[in-house]
Amino acid sequence: MNTKVTIAGVTLNNPVMTASGTFGSGMEYSDFVDLNRLGAVVTKGVASVPWPGNPTPRVAETYGGMLNAIGLQNPGIDVFVERDIPFLQKYDTKIIVNVCGKTVEDYLEVVERLGEESVDMLEINVSCPNVKEGAIAFGQRPDSLYDITSQVKKKARQPVIMKLSPNVTDIAEMARAAEAAGADALSMINTITGMKIDIHKRKFALANRTGGLSGPAIKPVAVRMVYQAAHAVQIPIIGMGGIANAEDAIEFLLAGASAVAVGAMNFVNPYTTVEVAEGIETYMERYGIENVTELIGAVEE
């Protein structure tokens, strides 16, 4: 049985990754799961300088999901390079660094710094809905997505994954813009912008008022968007949005994803990533599938 998948020339031991922001840099969850069992660890977004993030409350539970508005708190690239990358290098897993910024220059600075590091891929966050500047501002219009993608590609020494926002009218158009600008892969979906109000206090549940919705509640939206994007572009797609088990992950693969990422469900079950990896193998055995790549886009049309 072969569970390896190759994305932009990088071969992963299996198609299971972590979704940025839900797994730190792997350290916290290494108490629970063997990181060697993961295809890749995708880190929390890192910027050129430390970011304090948003005020609290930053998280709120919603029906079958949760809202977050962390605001991309991160220690900055210097600490990240000294502490987080060496930690991840101890494991037989690929390292994908999520990059965020307020301006194009911010992104390029981080991308250039990472060019000297042993990092396997870069994931460019143009879809965080919780910061006032940058992030989603680059990811909601095809022309601005094209622009930042092409600028990042000029500087990047590793393959570039563009992480797309679901908060757009036409996901296929966004996917095509990223591909046309040279993106090596896409990851999707980031969170869906949402809001929760406490009716007893008549206050917003989040200090930021709006937040990003994640968890099983968003899975059908994510599967649909992965399917649409997979039909719009040739580059590989990393699918995510509410994956709780192997069945969910396989749904994404069949919809056209080449790999999958586990996000909010890490909080619910810290063993989810490894359980998904094992469950995909069980499914392959059951259906006599030799290569996991046979599942990619294999839904009957």
Place this chain on the structure above:
Amino acid sequence: MAQKKKTTVTVVSQKQIASQIYDLWLETELAEDARAGQFVAVYPHNAATLLPRPISICEVDRDRSRIRLVYRVAGKGTAEFSACRAGDGLEVLGVLGNGFPVEKAAGKKVFLMGGGIGIPPMLQLAKELEAEKYILLGYRDQDLFLQEDLGQYGQVYIATEDGSVGVRGNVLDIIRVNALQADAIMACGPMPMLRAIKKYAAEQEIAAYISLEERMACGVGACLGCVCRTGKIDHHSHVNNARICTDGPVFEAGEVVI
């Protein structure tokens, strides 16, 4: 520190001990390493309520591998827990957080101050702390809980907001009315109480260790949901934020901006 894990625990017993307040004993190997001021995160069974509920540890019985949680029903998740009966299983993530630094107050004259649902962690603290203990408890009204358990470990003083029992007012009013003094404070309770304690401790130039609370998601330091502001740049985050779930929930009051 022992490795954190998510595990199935068995309900030994549960009873209601005050309005909306439940007293739950769980049998679990997590008891082995649990300390005063630490917490566990309890998962509702209902998949619509996904996130674990952080609940402080009230008491630990290592010999029988049991932990006691005394919690208030605050929403759907805790309402579900309150229906648990002996023999039921619950999914629990633990043991989480740093706990109270009992060694820093050993042998001293210490105020243990609990307000409302911040009272439960004072019990295990009172058991572990070898010091001259003054236990100051603040309640809303005469619907008291745990005051008898705590009485075994030190002199208990009570304040109620409506004055129905003890001093009218809050835990700081107990200090004032009784002219009490201490070398250190360990406290858990609502934010206005913790702010007042921080101010009092600074005026008295004594150390205060306060247990904070915030909306949490992961409970293990990964999601950065439950941060509190810190006076100095935090060693982990490299900004003025510490993670309540892992760097806390207990902080030296002078270190946090509340």
